[in-house]
Amino acid sequence: MVEVVVATGVIAVTLILLLSTIQNSVEISQRSMERSMASYALEEGAEAIKAIRNNSWSTYIATLTAGNTYYLSWSSNAWTTTTSPQTVGIFTRTIVMSDVSRDSTTKDIVTSGGTNDVNTKKFTVTVTWTPQGTTTSKSEELSFYISNI
Helix, strand or coil, rough: CCCHHHHHHHHHHHHHHHHHHHHHHHHHHHHHHHHHHHHHHHHHHHHHHHHHHCCCCCHHCCCCCCCCEEEEEEEEEEEEEECCCCCCCCCCEEEEEEEEEECCCCCCCCCCCCEEEEEEEEEEEEEECCCCCCCCCCEEEEEEEECCC
């Protein structure tokens, strides 16, 4: 009888540990999937900015205000920027444009001083989300330069 009780106890502990491991694996997979989706949203944001630039620099890029937060919207078979928040599922993607300054001698991009280059802008795309089952938000960020080509 004691052997049956001990065997039942061992089986119960083993099952509890196994279920706990499975639950942790599912949570890790969920977090990994969310990060992958955020990375795809970042890449899509960068490609959307390039598409907007290709449509018309002077109409769509030059008219943006540096430092303002914008969102991307798919409208009439083209990407546009908007000031209205756009959320897809649990993800919110923001776009911030910054002016770019260049050294007057070397024409290198500089962080302070220099001359404003109206044909080059820096964009920062940020994707923010709150993972399921948590209250703490996560974010991923991608910064890049584009030029009026």
